[in-house]
Amino acid sequence: MSAxxxxxxxxxxxxxxxxxxxNGRSGLVTAVEDISxxxxxxxxxxxxxxxxxxxxxxxxxxxxxxxxxxxxIKLDGANVVxxxxxxxxxxxxxxxxxxxxxxxxxxFGLRLxxxxxxxxxxxxxxxxxDLVGLADKEKAHPHELSGGMRQRVALARSLAPNPRVLLMxxxxxALDALTRDQLYGDIQKIFTxxxxxxxxxxxxxxxxxxxxxxxxxxxxxxxxxxxVFNIDLPRPxxxxxxxxxxxxxxxxxxxxxxLAEPKEGLV
Amino acid sequence: xxxxxxxxxxxxxxLVLGGWEWFVSSGRVDDVLVPAPTQIGEWFWSxxxxxxxxxxxxxxxxxxxxxxxxxxxxxxxxxxxxxRSSLARDxxxxxxxxxxxxxxxxxxxxxxxxFGQNEAAVLFVVVMGTVWxxxxxxxxxxxxxxxxxxxxxxxxxxxxxxxxxxxxxxAALPGVISGLKQGWAFxxxxxMAAEIFVVILSGFGLGSLLHAGRELLRMDQVVGxxxxxxGVGLLADLIFFSPIERxxxxxxxxxx
Numbered sequence: 001m002s003a004x005x006x007x008x009x010x011x012x013x014x015x016x017x018x019x020x021x022x023n024g025r026s027g028l029v030t031a032v033e034d035i036s037x038x039x040x041x042x043x044x045x046x047x048x049x050x051x052x053x054x055x056x057x058x059x060x061x062x063x064x065x066x067x068x069x070x071x072x073i074k075l076d077g078a079n080v081v082x083x084x085x086x087x088x089x090x091x092x093x094x095x096x097x098x099x100x101x102x103x104x105x106x107x108f109g110l111r112l113x114x115x116x117x118x119x120x121x122x123x124x125x126x127x128x129x130d131l132v133g134l135a136d137k138e139k140a141h142p143h144e145l146s147g148g149m150r151q152r153v154a155l156a157r158s159l160a161p162n163p164r165v166l167l168m169x170x171x172x173x174a175l176d177a178l179t180r181d182q183l184y185g186d187i188q189k190i191f192t193x194x195x196x197x198x199x200x201x202x203x204x205x206x207x208x209x210x211x212x213x214x215x216x217x218x219x220x221x222x223x224x225x226x227x228v229f230n231i232d233l234p235r236p237x238x239x240x241x242x243x244x245x246x247x248x249x250x251x252x253x254x255x256x257x258x259l260a261e262p263k264e265g266l267v
Numbered sequence: 268x269x270x271x272x273x274x275x276x277x278x279x280x281x282l283v284l285g286g287w288e289w290f291v292s293s294g295r296v297d298d299v300l301v302p303a304p305t306q307i308g309e310w311f312w313s314x315x316x317x318x319x320x321x322x323x324x325x326x327x328x329x330x331x332x333x334x335x336x337x338x339x340x341x342x343x344x345x346x347x348x349x350x351r352s353s354l355a356r357d358x359x360x361x362x363x364x365x366x367x368x369x370x371x372x373x374x375x376x377x378x379x380x381x382f383g384q385n386e387a388a389v390l391f392v393v394v395m396g397t398v399w400x401x402x403x404x405x406x407x408x409x410x411x412x413x414x415x416x417x418x419x420x421x422x423x424x425x426x427x428x429x430x431x432x433x434x435x436x437x438a439a440l441p442g443v444i445s446g447l448k449q450g451w452a453f454x455x456x457x458x459m460a461a462e463i464f465v466v467i468l469s470g471f472g473l474g475s476l477l478h479a480g481r482e483l484l485r486m487d488q489v490v491g492x493x494x495x496x497x498g499v500g501l502l503a504d505l506i507f508f509s510p511i512e513r514x515x516x517x518x519x520x521x522x523x
Contacts, residue, residue, distance in 0.1 A: 091418070
């Protein structure tokens with residue numbers, strides 16, 4: 001497969017031959033190698049793989065928190081070189097500021113967005129808090145909220161400035177199963193309503209199948225794309241749906257097969 | 268009776284004072300060397316009535332506040348600079364760490380030689396006592412701000428001054444406050460040293476009152492002034508620093 005260097009029509013986020021290396025304890029470590037990928041406008045893309053496959057690195061690159069060593073990342077045709085409001089991130093921990101209440105946390109990003117009046121900003125913040133079901137918690141500080149509520153506030157904070165792409169770095173992994181299932185529903189609802197382009201990173205294959213339009217399987221050492229799965233199940237999907245479980249099992253099998261392969265470069 | 272918890276120290280305190288009074292009045296010790304609580308009380312009352320205690324406290328507090336504010340105003344930005352630049356950390360940071368361990372009395376000879384017996388010398392000693400502790404505390408608390416906060420803020424478009432004022436500084440605030448509290452304690456110690464050793468005519472502070480008590484062999488005055496010094500330190504903690512720290516901890520869910 002030859003990866004296209006220019007973006008295809010309809011593609012919003014384009015990764016071309018992206019490679020990223022880090023200085024590790026045992027010399028230079030290649031975290032991701034030669035990743036080429038296109039994300040369409042309004043697509044829910046999931047990057048899945050075992051730890052060390054560079055999926056979080058890839059997300060940091062998309063966020064502009066790290067710079068690529070080779071290749072390029074383009075959003076709407078422009079190179080991604082630094083963090084920007086057009087790509088907001090939901091982190092593994094909620095990353096809410098403990099000195100601000102829920103409303104102020106959501107307002108943080110909105111305040112940095114030019115061209116709005118304060119009234120419009122407050123209105124938008126309230127709208128998104130309401131969207132995640134926390135309208136009555138706007139005065140609560142992060143420590144007064146449960147883990148799931150905090151992640152909801154973080155979601156509202158990432159959505160409020162209306163980014164082009166929402167990046168999610170294992171945002172559900174620290175939550176209990178019940179809260180997680182609830183959030184899967186919320187995310188899908190928001191995704192269908194708002195038509196937002198989302199890139200999610202996870203090691204949970206069921207979660208990937210439940211949320212993604214497309215699931216990209218990465219393999220570790222160095223992180224490379226192994227296989228891409230299109231998920232055509234109707235939405236809203238429930239995590240306990242048998243069809244979903246079957247698909248997840250197929251992907252798990254594929255992953256195990258790749259992991260069992262002899263590793264090149266280790267000999 | 269408000270609460271039994273407050274009652275216990277009061278009762279114990281009264282018992283100790285009563286025992287002390289009885290011990291001195293029984294003639295077992297010379298009351299010039301060990302004044303009875305009533306003698307200290309008499310000095311306290313007379314010093315209050317002739318206004319000398321109030322004016323000395325005022326002079327001391329004015330010097331303390333001025334020196335502390337200058338020390339904090341220098342220490343906070345310098346500490347922030349040390350956190351930001353490793354060059355500053357390896358030079359100013361290391362120097363601050365060293366000078367912080369220097370007892371502030373050591374600055375008194377320097378101050379007297381450099382400035383003479385005047386207000387500037389006292390101020391210099393207080394600033395030197397404050398600034399290093401504040402630099403170290405600010406540097407450490409800025410360096411220990413969670414990187415996740417910075418990453419989150421940067422993706423939302425926060426940069427430069429905005430990042431410093433809206434993220435780094437609030438995140439580091441608890442550490443900065445405890446640094447200021449430490450700086451205050453150091454300032455208070457250095458001021459007493461300065462007032463005892465620097466004899467100046469521009470103002471008669473608590474340290475000078477203490478020194479005068481020594482020259483007059485008035486142990487009641489010496490102990491009385493010491494109690495006032497302890498009281499001021501305690502009060503500053505109770506009405507200023509503790510409420511701020513408690514509010515910070517509570518609003519971030521670190522307490523209760």
